Amino acid sequence: MLLIECPFCGPRAEIEFSYGGPAATRRPDDPAQVSDADWVDWLTVPENRAGPVPERWCHAKGCGAWLTVLRDTRTHDILDVRHGA
Amino acid sequence: MARFSFLELARQALSGHQGWPRHWRSRELQPRYDILIIGAGGHGLAAAWHLARDHGARNIAVLEAGWLGGGNVARNTVTIRSNYMRDDSIPFYVRSVALFDRLTRDLNYNTMHSRRGMVDVLQTWGMVRDRRRRRLTMDLHGATYRPMSVPELRRMVPPLTGGGPDARLPILGAEFHPDAAVNRHDAVAWGYARAIDAMGVEIHQNTPVRAILRGADGAVTGVDTPRGVVRADKVALAVSGHTTTLTETAGLRLPLRTINLSAFVSEPLQPCLDVIVNCPDLGVYLSQSDKGELVIGGATDLGQSFRRDVKQHVFEETVAAMLDLFPAFRQVKMLRQWGGHLDIAHDASPIVSATDVPGLFVSAGWWGGYKAIPAGGMCLAHLVATGTPHPLAAPFGLGRFRHLDYVLEAGTTTAR
Numbered sequence A: 001m002l003l004i005e006c007p008f009c010g011p012r013a014e015i016e017f018s019y020g021g022p023a024a025t026r027r028p029d030d031p032a033q034v035s036d037a038d039w040v041d042w043l044t045v046p047e048n049r050a051g052p053v054p055e056r057w058c059h060a061k062g063c064g065a066w067l068t069v070l071r072d073t074r075t076h077d078i079l080d081v082r083h084g085a
Numbered sequence B: 001m002a003r004f005s006f007l008e009l010a011r012q013a014l015s016g017h018q019g020w021p022r023h024w025r026s027r028e029l030q031p032r033y034d035i036l037i038i039g040a041g042g043h044g045l046a047a048a049w050h051l052a053r054d055h056g057a058r059n060i061a062v063l064e065a066g067w068l069g070g071g072n073v074a075r076n077t078v079t080i081r082s083n084y085m086r087d088d089s090i091p092f093y094v095r096s097v098a099l100f101d102r103l104t105r106d107l108n109y110n111t112m113h114s115r116r117g118m119v120d121v122l123q124t125w126g127m128v129r130d131r132r133r134r135r136l137t138m139d140l141h142g143a144t145y146r147p148m149s150v151p152e153l154r155r156m157v158p159p160l161t162g163g164g165p166d167a168r169l170p171i172l173g174a175e176f177h178p179d180a181a182v183n184r185h186d187a188v189a190w191g192y193a194r195a196i197d198a199m200g201v202e203i204h205q206n207t208p209v210r211a212i213l214r215g216a217d218g219a220v221t222g223v224d225t226p227r228g229v230v231r232a233d234k235v236a237l238a239v240s241g242h243t244t245t246l247t248e249t250a251g252l253r254l255p256l257r258t259i260n261l262s263a264f265v266s267e268p269l270q271p272c273l274d275v276i277v278n279c280p281d282l283g284v285y286l287s288q289s290d291k292g293e294l295v296i297g298g299a300t301d302l303g304q305s306f307r308r309d310v311k312q313h314v315f316e317e318t319v320a321a322m323l324d325l326f327p328a329f330r331q332v333k334m335l336r337q338w339g340g341h342l343d344i345a346h347d348a349s350p351i352v353s354a355t356d357v358p359g360l361f362v363s364a365g366w367w368g369g370y371k372a373i374p375a376g377g378m379c380l381a382h383l384v385a386t387g388t389p390h391p392l393a394a395p396f397g398l399g400r401f402r403h404l405d406y407v408l409e410a411g412t413t414t415a416r
C-alpha cells in the first residue's frame, strides 16, 4: 500500500485516497487554436513511463484536498507531493 | 514434430517415454528475417502461427525478453468469454471464443478446454441494466446471455449462500453466459510454440529488444538487442504492458497506460464450483481449477504500474468481497498470489494496427486479452501479411483516436 504524504494531514495510507487518473498537462486555453493531432494527444495520450509519472489523488477520507503525486511506476516510490494541479 | 496421438503415446510408453522430442528448438540468431515478432506471449505466438499457416510466411523470428510463456499469457485467470458491449467488439470476441473451442485440435495439443459457462451475479439496478443492454447487443452478434432468477442461480452455485434479503447488496438476479470457458494457459503458449517451430519459425528467448531502428526514409529497418542488431522490413510488437516503452524509441506516442492486475489461488478443495462466477458489483470473480483450487481475480491496482506483485489491500478487498457471497470459504487457506502488468487504451478496446512508422505494427491494449489470443493473432497476422486490417479488427486501428471514434468498452468485473 502506498503511504502518501498529505501536505495537510501528514503520511496517510493509500486507502484514504481516491485515484484521479494521470495528471494531464494543462488543457489548451483555446482548443480551436491547436492542431487536431495536438488536441488528440492531449485528450488521449498519458505519460506512460516505466519511471516517475504525475498523477492526481484526492484525500477523500481525510481533508479532501486534491494532490499531484509524482510516483515511480517501477518501485511505487513517491518522489513529490503537491497541493493542487 | 511427433504428432500426439494414442498410437504415439503407446509407442513412446514402450521406450519409457524417453523418446519425446523437444517442443521447440533454440537456434542461431540470424542477422535478417522477413518478419520479426517481438514478444513470445499468446498474441505474438498466435500471430506467428497464422502467418506461417495461413499466409505461407516462413522466415519469421519471435524475439522474447525472458522465457516463452513467462508473461501475462501464464499469469492470468483464463476466463474466455464474449460478453462485450459494442457492435464493433462482440464479433471479434465471438470468433476468438470459437477458435479457442477448437484449438486443441488445431494445434494437436491438449489445451484442457472446459466450456463451463460464466454466471454474472447482479446486486445493483445499474448492473442489471448494463447486463440487459449487453444481452440485447450480444443477441445481434451470436454471443449469449440468458437472464436467470435468484433461485436458479442458487441451484447452479450451491456455495453462493450470501447476498440474501438482509445483505448490504441483496442479489437481484443473474445473467448466464454459456459461451464462456477456461483452459490451461501454459498449454496454449507451448502448443503454439511447438506448432510454429515445426513450420520453421524461430523462437529466440532471452532476447530483449532495446530499440526499434528506422532508416533514412523513416521506415522500420530492424531492432536492437543485446545479442546484436536484427534486421527486418516488418516488425510487429506484441509485448503486453511494454508497448509504449518500445514505441517511444521510434518516436511514437500511443494512448496506452500500463496497469497491474492480480490473481489469488487457494488450497485445493473438493469440487464445488463448476461454473465461472463473476460478481461485478463487488469486484471479484472466481472459478475452480481442475486441481480443485479456487482461482480468484479482482480489480486492477489504481494508477499506472509496471510491477508484477500484489498490494495487500487489493488482496484483502478482493477476498472480503468474495466472502460476502461465499461465507463458507472463510475457512479456506490461500496458497499463491501474483500480478501482471498490462496496457489499457484510452477507450479500453484493443489496438491491432499499423502505425505512422512504415513497417511497424502493434498489437496492444490487451488488459483482458487472454480470450483474444486466437483472433488477435489471426488479425495481427493478416495485417502484417497483407498490409490491410482483418475485417474483425478494422475497428481497432489507431486511426480511431485521430477521429475521436472510440470503441468504448469496460471490464465485466470492474469497470473502474
Ligand SMILES: Cc1cc2nc3c(=O)[nH]c(=O)nc-3n(C[C@H](O)[C@H](O)[C@H](O)COP(=O)(O)OP(=O)(O)OC[C@H]3O[C@@H](n4cnc5c(N)ncnc54)[C@H](O)[C@@H]3O)c2cc1C
Binding pocket: B038, B039, B040, B041, B042, B043, B044, B063, B064, B065, B066, B067, B068, B069, B070, B071, B072, B073, B074, B075, B076, B077, B078, B079, B080, B207, B208, B209, B210, B238, B239, B240, B242, B246, B261, B262, B263, B297, B338, B339, B340, B341, B342, B366, B367, B368, B369, B370, B371, B372
Ligand atoms: C492477473 C491477471 C488476470 C487476467 N485474467 C484474464 C482473464 O481471465 N481473461 C482474459 O481474457 N485475460 C486476462 N488477463 C489478461 C491477459 O493475460 C493478457 O491480456 C494477455 O496475456 C496479453 O497478451 P500476451 O499473452 O501476448 O502477453 P504476454 O504473455 O505478457 O506477452 C508479452 C511478451 O513480451 C515480452 N516482452 C516485453 N518487452 C519485451 C522486449 N522489449 N523485447 C522482447 N520481448 C519483450 C514479455 O516478456 C512477454 O513474454 C489477465 C491478466 C492478469 C495479469
